Structures are given as structure tokens and as C-alpha cells.
Amino acid sequence: MQPNSRKTLVLATLIPIVMFGFGFALVPLYDVFCRVTGLNGKVNTSPLTEAEQRNRNNQQETMSRGVRVQFVTMNNGDMPWEFAPLEHDAVKVQTGEDFTAMFRVTNTTDRFMQGRAVPSVSPSEAAQYFHKVQCFCFDQQDLEAGESLDMPVVFEVDKELPDHIRTITLAYTLFDVTQVANNN
Amino acid sequence: MDAASDIAHEAQHHHGPASGLSRWVFTTNHKDIGTLYMWFSFLMFLTGGSMALVIRAELFQPGLQLVDPGFFNQMTTMHGLIMVFGAVMPAFVGLANWLIPMMVGAPDMALPRMNNLSFWILPFAFTMLLMTLFMDGGAPNFGWTFYAPLSTQYAPPTVNYFIFGVHLMGISSIMGAINVIATIFNMRAPGMTLMKMPLFVWTWLITAFLLLAAMPVLACVVTMMLFDINFGTSFFNAAGGGDPVLFQHLFWFFGHPEVYIMILPAFGIVSQIIPTFSRKPLFGYASMVYATASIALLSFIVWAHHMFTVGMPLAGELFFMYATMLIAVPTGVKVFNWISTMFRGSLTFETPMLFAIAFIVLFTIGGFSGLMLAISPADFQYHDTYFVVAHFHYVLVPGAVFAIIAAVYYWLPKWCGRMYDERLGKIHFWWSFIGLNLTFFPMHFIGLAGMPRRIPDYALQFADFNMLASIGGFVFGFAQVFFLFIVIRCITSGEKAAANPWEGAEGLEWTLPSPAPYHSFGTPPKID
Numbered sequence: 193m194q195p196n197s198r199k200t201l202v203l204a205t206l207i208p209i210v211m212f213g214f215g216f217a218l219v220p221l222y223d224v225f226c227r228v229t230g231l232n233g234k235v236n237t238s239p240l241t242e243a244e245q246r247n248r249n250n251q252q253e254t255m256s257r258g259v260r261v262q263f264v265t266m267n268n269g270d271m272p273w274e275f276a277p278l279e280h281d282a283v284k285v286q287t288g289e290d291f292t293a294m295f296r297v298t299n300t301t302d303r304f305m306q307g308r309a310v311p312s313v314s315p316s317e318a319a320q321y322f323h324k325v326q327c328f329c330f331d332q333q334d335l336e337a338g339e340s341l342d343m344p345v346v347f348e349v350d351k352e353l354p355d356h357i358r359t360i361t362l363a364y365t366l367f368d369v370t371q372v373a374n375n376n
Numbered sequence: 377m378d379a380a381s382d383i384a385h386e387a388q389h390h391h392g393p394a395s396g397l398s399r400w401v402f403t404t405n406h407k408d409i410g411t412l413y414m415w416f417s418f419l420m421f422l423t424g425g426s427m428a429l430v431i432r433a434e435l436f437q438p439g440l441q442l443v444d445p446g447f448f449n450q451m452t453t454m455h456g457l458i459m460v461f462g463a464v465m466p467a468f469v470g471l472a473n474w475l476i477p478m479m480v481g482a483p484d485m486a487l488p489r490m491n492n493l494s495f496w497i498l499p500f501a502f503t504m505l506l507m508t509l510f511m512d513g514g515a516p517n518f519g520w521t522f523y524a525p526l527s528t529q530y531a532p533p534t535v536n537y538f539i540f541g542v543h544l545m546g547i548s549s550i551m552g553a554i555n556v557i558a559t560i561f562n563m564r565a566p567g568m569t570l571m572k573m574p575l576f577v578w579t580w581l582i583t584a585f586l587l588l589a590a591m592p593v594l595a596c597v598v599t600m601m602l603f604d605i606n607f608g609t610s611f612f613n614a615a616g617g618g619d620p621v622l623f624q625h626l627f628w629f630f631g632h633p634e635v636y637i638m639i640l641p642a643f644g645i646v647s648q649i650i651p652t653f654s655r656k657p658l659f660g661y662a663s664m665v666y667a668t669a670s671i672a673l674l675s676f677i678v679w680a681h682h683m684f685t686v687g688m689p690l691a692g693e694l695f696f697m698y699a700t701m702l703i704a705v706p707t708g709v710k711v712f713n714w715i716s717t718m719f720r721g722s723l724t725f726e727t728p729m730l731f732a733i734a735f736i737v738l739f740t741i742g743g744f745s746g747l748m749l750a751i752s753p754a755d756f757q758y759h760d761t762y763f764v765v766a767h768f769h770y771v772l773v774p775g776a777v778f779a780i781i782a783a784v785y786y787w788l789p790k791w792c793g794r795m796y797d798e799r800l801g802k803i804h805f806w807w808s809f810i811g812l813n814l815t816f817f818p819m820h821f822i823g824l825a826g827m828p829r830r831i832p833d834y835a836l837q838f839a840d841f842n843m844l845a846s847i848g849g850f851v852f853g854f855a856q857v858f859f860l861f862i863v864i865r866c867i868t869s870g871e872k873a874a875a876n877p878w879e880g881a882e883g884l885e886w887t888l889p890s891p892a893p894y895h896s897f898g899t900p901p902k903i904d
Contacts (some may be wrong), residue, residue: 196562197486204554207588213597215626219611222622268615310614316689330617367615 256286259349263293264363271368273307273335274298278342288351289327295343297366301333306370307333309343314361321350322360332369382520388591392894398747401496403487405894406473409495411791413470414784416498418860421777423506425853427455432815432841434832448832450509451518456520457538460638461545462502462611464772467780468641469552472580474791478558478885479574479891481565481901486558496803501544508534519830521631522649524612524623529605535605539598546591553587556580565884567903571665574883575658579644582672584638589676597626621686628679637677638772639739640668642779643710646732648883649786650714653729654721655880660713667706667713674703684755691753704743711740726878727801731782734774734809742770745820760830763823768848769816773852781808781859788863789877791856793891794870800862807855 262282265275278294285291299305311329312317328343335341349360393408404411430451434442443451473491477484485491508515513532516522527535560573560581573581600611600623610616611752612623643664651658658664680696681689688696714736723729746768749755758764789795818841823829827838834842876886884903888896 194486194562197558200558200561201487201490201554204588206558207585208550208592211589212596213627214594216600218593218596218626218629219600219622222625223617247732308615310617316687365614369615371714 196241255271256288256351257285258284259353259357261285261291261347261349262359262360262361263278263295265295265359266363266365267357268365268367271307271366272301273305273366273368274300275309275364275366285349287349287353290346290348292344292346295328295345295364296340297333297335298340299337302337304334304336304370305368307335307366308369309333309364312363312365314363315357318353318360320358321353321357322362323348323350329364396621400494402492404479404484404492406485406488406491406893407791407894409485409491410470410472410474412495413466416495417467417470417780420458420466420502421856422860424455424463425856427451427458427821429849429853431455431845435834436846437843438834438836438839440833443832445832446514446517449519449830450515452830453516453519454505454509457505457516458502460520461542462498463658464638464776464780465545465549466895468580468583468638468776469549471517471576471645471667471780471783471787472552472556475885476559476577476580477563478562478790478888478896479577479883480563481884481897481903482559482563483895483897484563485555486563487555490551492556494548497544497551499550501541502550504537504544505541506564508532508537509743510699511537515682521627522601523627524601524604524620527611528601528612531605534604537777539602540763540855542598543595546595548681549587550591553584553591553638556584557588560584565900565903571662572903575647575661575664576641576644579647579668582668583640586633586637586640586672586675589648590630590637590732593630594628594634597623597630600626621683624683624686625680628682629676631682632679633672633675635771636671638776640672642735642776643668645779645783645786646714646735648730649728649782651788652878652881653724653726653732654718655723656717656721657882658713659716659719662711663709664713667709670706671703674699674706681750681752681755684752685759697750697752701747704747707743711736711743724879726785726798727796727805728782728786730802730805731778731785734805735778735782738770738774738778738812742767742772742775745770758823762827762829763825765829765867766816766819769819773812773816778808784863786878787885788866790874790885790888790892791889792867793869793873793889794866795873795877796862796866796870800858800865803851804855804859807858808852811848811850811852811855815845815852816848818842818844818848 208259260282260292261284263277263280266276267273267275275295275297278296283291283293295309297309299307308331309329311324311327313322324345324347326344326346328345333341333348345362347362393405394402400408400412403412428451432446434440434448438793473485476482496805498680505515511534513534516527516532516535516538518526518531518535522538539599562575570578575623600609603609604611604618610618612618612620614620614750616641647664678696678700681700684693684696718733745763749758749764750768785796785801822834822838822841822845825838827834827842873890875889877890878886884901885892885895
């Protein structure tokens with residue numbers, strides 16, 4: 193092998209190695225990208241930062257308005273649990289105010305199961321204005337046979353919400369993770 | 377074997393090929409490896425083609441008659457995988473092996489042992505992929521794009537064989553690409569500057585970089601699948617906080633450059649053949665190089681046009697729509713240059729030229745339907761219909777495959793020292809040309825009318841066009857068996873070919889005798 197070829201071999205091997213790493217780096221990058229832009233209905237569940245809080249206080253002047261928030265629950269695949277909003281399918285909330293909604297989930301089977309609810313906000317443009325203060329999303333719920341659980345979600349719709357958005361849909365999909373959880 | 381006989385063995389190698397099977401297993405000669413690649417690719421072409429015929433036979437009439445839907449899905453999946461990774465890509469690597477050293481005046485590829493390894497991985501990879509057909513649960517059935525969660529949560533257990541098969545194919549392609557880059561950068565004869573290289577060498581150099589950048593991302597995707605399936609991670613599993621749409625982004629980040637990996641070397645081949653039979657130098661050589669490079673760069677920023685319907689925001693739809701349309705500009709430059717090369721040339725229409733001209737015409741049709749698909753609002757109607765099938769078969773069959781066939785006819789006299797039968801070659805061309813258009817042209821219409829792809833049954837109003845397409849498919853398929861006959865007849869009993877059998881051919885490979893000697897350009901040629 194010529195010395196030049198050896199050098200080219202080493203340099204050219206670096207490209208696929210870097211790209212292999214880049215491929216995996218795309219996973220968190222994609223997540224960050226979706227979170228920043230609110231695409232895919234991904235919602236920021238972390239508390240407001242100081243800057244955001246200051247910004248919020250400056251906006252106290254902005255008029256609060258009513259917006260309809262509807263709750264949708266779905267079961268993925270063959271998930272047998274009952275899962276529904278406890279009181280309302282839809283509520284009118286004031287922007288800038290906290291609201292608490294309850295969801296009830298019941299394990300209707302005769303065995304222990306684990307479930308997990310994954311949220312999504314539509315339209316995706318609204319996702320970045322929808323702040324969840326407290327949420328059961330992504331938490332694993334362990335329910336014995338026949339057991340029920342009431343789960344609260346506390347959220348606030350930002351006053352900055354664009355005027356043309358009058359209805360926001362908060363959708364939860366409930367997944368059966370009994371198998372997955374056991375693997376972990 | 378002791379060291380002395382090892383050395384003796386080495387010495388023999390320098391005089392000519394070893395005899396018997398070991399010549400092919402242990403060879404490090406670029407011509408031998410090129411030949412192996414070409415035959416392997418042809419074997420895979422017939423395998424994948426037979427699967428296509430199973431699909432077309434089932435679609436001959438509406439209703440389910442020959443195979444059950446599960447097997448139909450396995451056929452569509454395997455047909456796509458084998459044609460992309462087994463037929464088209466190895467054929468181009470085979471051509472690169474045979475031609476690049478001769479075209480740049482090098483004695484061999486820069487990394488001959490790696491060359492051997494990169495070929496011999498392939499038979500194992502495809503054995504692994506093909507043997508899933510005989511296993512419990514059947515072969516992969518989730519389409520060649522293997523979207524999650526079809527390929528993860530709902531995949532047959534054989535998916536693990538598929539994953540390792542894809543890993544092996546990727547490693548093989550990457551090694552092949554490194555070899556091409558090392559050869560072109562380090563092995564050119566003195567005086568062969570970059571801008572003097574034949575266009576086939578240029579397009580392959582750019583393709584090699586695409587391979588290095590794109591194949592590892594494919595490896596990432598299948599590795600993530602492997603983890604999701606076997607180790608409980610949730611890259612693509614929404615229940616665990618993953619995202620199936622992420623799969624599509626990652627896959628097409630590889631997948632779109634892959635499309636150009638399969639077409640850029642074809643551009644190179646056509647750019648060699650058109651000037652020869654026009655008896656004029658290529659029009660706009662430098663613009664061809666720059667156009668190829670810009671197509672390659674653009675190919676990395678257009679991936680999401682494959683997924684307009686996943687629910688992207690308006691900004692994303694617009695960006696990917698305009699970026700995709702931008703690719704039509706350098707492609708248009710190329711088509712313009714080919715036509716300008718032919719303009720006022722003394723044209724003759726030998727078989728390679730016929731295939732090359734058909735390439736220009738039919739690839740342009742595929743390019744136009746690609747522009748239609750690039751229009752995001754219209755794509756919502758075309759998405760996942762036979763219109764898409766028609767589009768990518770028009771760019772791949774008369775695109776990549778016709779270019780490969782043209783290359784085989786064009787360089788066959790150099791490879792085996794004998795001429796193919798010109799009359800049979802012309803028959804093969806028209807037979808293929810008619811079969812191909814009969815197969816794929818009606819697919820535009822049934823696609824626009826709403827026939828979905830990858831479904832073994834269809835509504836009655838699509839029956840006539842589907843029957844035509846199926847007849848065309850068999851016509852085209854048997855034409856390729858005829859091609860095999862022509863090639864074998866040429867190798868065994870063709871007329872002796874001159875060193876340069878084409879009146880207008882330029883390039884270093886034609887300065888060598890036909891057949892090209894086992895070792896060529898031991899001393900670098902002089903280049904003016």
C-alpha cells in the first residue's frame with residue numbers, strides 16, 4: 193500500500209465514523225428541534241425560566257381571553273384500560289390562568305398491568321403556548337386488576353397565543369407498557 | 377503453507393491469474409473483482425426481477441389469486457431491497473473496479489485486499505437476507521423503506537437477519553467507496569489532473585463521498601431498530617417517548633442521497649457514451665462536474681419531500697418543496713449538455729448509444745414526474761400511489777439499469793476481447809424499451825386515479841392498465857434473460873474486437889489491447 197493511500201484510507205474512514213455518530217446525535221437534535229419549534233405537538237413540561245417569568249410579568253397588560261381546550265383520550269392498539277377525562281370533554285379557560293383537569297384511568301382486566309400516557313397538542317403551532325405545570329404524561333402507571341386512578345394535569349395557556357387559535361386539543365394516547373417495563 | 381511457498385504463490389500472481397476457484401476467492405486484481413461484482417449484480421437482478429414478476433402476476437387481475445397478501449408484502453420488500461442494494465449498487469462498484477484504474481492510468485485499485493473483502497461480504501449479506509424467505513414468520517414484509525413501527529413492533533422475527541444483512545451491505549459499500557477515493561486521489565498517472573479525468577471517474581468520486589456520508593446513517597437507523605426490538609429502547613416507540621416520525625427523518629436522510637448514489641454513476645456512463653457515438657467531445661465538461669457536485673450537495677437537504685404527509689409545518693413543506701425543485705436546475709444542465717453534445721454530431725446508433733439515448737429521454741420523463749411529486753400540495757394526492765411507483769421506476773430502470781446495460785455493451789469488447797452481436801443487441805434494446813414503457817407508463821395513470829402501492833388487490837377500474845403493466849413486466853423480464861444469452865454468446869464466440877472497437881471513443885482504456893491484460897499500466901501512460 194502506498195503511504196498516500198494509507199493516509200487517504202485513514203481520512204476517508206473518519207467520515208463514516210463521524211456520520212455514524214451524527215446519525216445518533218440526530219435523535220436528541222430532532223427532539224430539541226421539535227421542542228423549540230413546538231412541532232409534533234411536543235410540549236415543554238419544565239417550569240418557566242426566570243427570563244420567561246420576567247417576560248410574563250411584563251405582559252400583564254396583555255388582555256386575557258377565553259380559549260377552548262378539548263381533551264381527547266385514545267387507547268393505543270389493544271390497550272384494554274378505560275381512559276377518559278373525568279368531568280369535561282372540553283373547557284373554556286382564560287389565557288394566563290392555571291387550570292386543573294382530571295383524567296380517570298381504570299384497569300378493566302383481571303391482571304396487573306402498566307400503562308403510560310403520551311401527550312400531544314394540536315394545532316402544533318399552539319404547543320409552544322401550552323404550558324403544563326404538572327402532568328402525568330410519560331409517567332408509568334402501575335394498576336392492579338380493577339384498580340382506578342385519577343390523574344390531574346395542571347396547565348396554563350400563554351397570553352401570547354395567536355388570535356386565530358380558538359381551540360386547542362390536548363390528546364393523550366395510552367400505551368400498554370407491561371412488556372416493555374419488564375424488559376427494563 | 378510455509379512462508380517460502382507463500383512467496384512463490386505471490387510471484388505467480390504477478391504473471392497472471394491463478395487457476396481454479398481460488399483465483400476468484402483470493403483475488404486482489406481489480407478486473408477480477410469487477411467481474412465478480414458484475415456477475416453477482418446480474419444474479420441479484422434476476423432474483424429481484426423474479427420477485428417483481430410474482431408481484432405483477434398477482435396484479436394481473438383484480439382479486440387475490442396467486443399468493444397470499446403476506447407473501448405479496450414480502451415480495452415487494454425483498455424486490456426493493458435486492459434491486460437497490462444487490463443489483464444497482466454492486467453493478468456500479470463493479471464498473472468502478474473495472475474502469476477507474478484503466479481510465480486514470482493506474483495499475484490497480486489503491487487498496488486491493490480491502491477490495492476483495494468488500495466484494496466477498498456481499499454474498500454473505502444477501503444469503504442472510506434471502507434465507508429469511510424460508511424461515512418461520514417469513515421474510516421482511518414491511519416495505520424496502522422499513523418504516524417503524526411496522527419494522528419494529530410488528531416485524532416478523534426475521535427482522536434481525538435483515539438488520540445484520542443491511543449492516544454488511546453498508547460496510548461493503550463504504551469500503552468500496554474508500555477504495556474509489558483512494559484510487560482517484562493517489563493513483564492517477566502523472567499529468568492526469570482532476571479536470572482531465574473522464575466524467576465516469578468524476579461522478580464516481582462524488583458518489584463515493586455520498587456513500588461515506590449516507591451509509592453510516594442507514595447503519596444508525598437499523599442499529600436503533602435492533603435496540604428497540606431486542607433491548608427495550610424506545611427510539612421509535614411512542615409508548616416510551618420515542619417517535620415513529622423520527623424513523624422517517626433518519627431513513628430519508630440516508631435515503632435521498634442513496635437515490636443519487638444510484639444515478640450519478642449512470643450520468644457518468646452516459647457522458648462517456650454519448651460523445652463516442654456523436655464523434656464530438658462532451659459539451660460543457662466543467663459544467664457537468666459542477667452540476668454533479670451540486671446535485672450531491674443538494675441531496676442532503678431535501679429528504680423530507682418523501683414525507684410531506686406526516687404533518688410537517690408549512691415552513692417545512694415550503695423549504696423542502698423549493699429545495700427539491702432546485703435540483704432540477706443542475707439536472708437540466710446535464711440533459712442540456714448531453715443533447716448539445718449530440719447536436720450536429722455524426723451520430724451512429726450502436727446498442728450502447730441506443731440505451732444511452734433512451735436513458736436521456738426516459739430519465740427526463742422520470743425527472744418531470746419527480747417535479748410533480750415535489751409540489752407539496754399536489755403530493756398529498758400522489759403520496760403512496762402507483763404514480764410514485766411509476767416515477768421511481770422511470771428514474772431507476774431506464775435510468776440506472778439502462779445505463780448499466782449500456783456500459784456493459786460499450787466496454788464488453790474491452791473486457792473480453794470480443795464483440796457482441798450488434799443485431800441481437802438492437803433486438804434486446806427495442807424489446808426492453810417496449811416492455812419497460814408498457815410496464816411503467818400505465819402506472820402513471822392508475823396512480824393519478826388513486827391506486828395505492830404495495831396492495832395485492834385493487835378496484836375494478838384499474839384492471840385494464842394493470843393487465844397491460846403485467847404483460848409489459850414479463851416482456852421486460854424475459855428481455856433480460858435474452859441479454860444474458862447475448863453476453864454469454866459474446867464471451868464464448870463473439871468476433872475478435874480491436875483495441876478500440878468504437879470509431880469515436882477517447883480515453884486511456886482504449887489504448888490498451890482487447891481484452892485488457894490482467895495487469896495494465898504497470899508503468900504509467902503518458903498523458904498530453
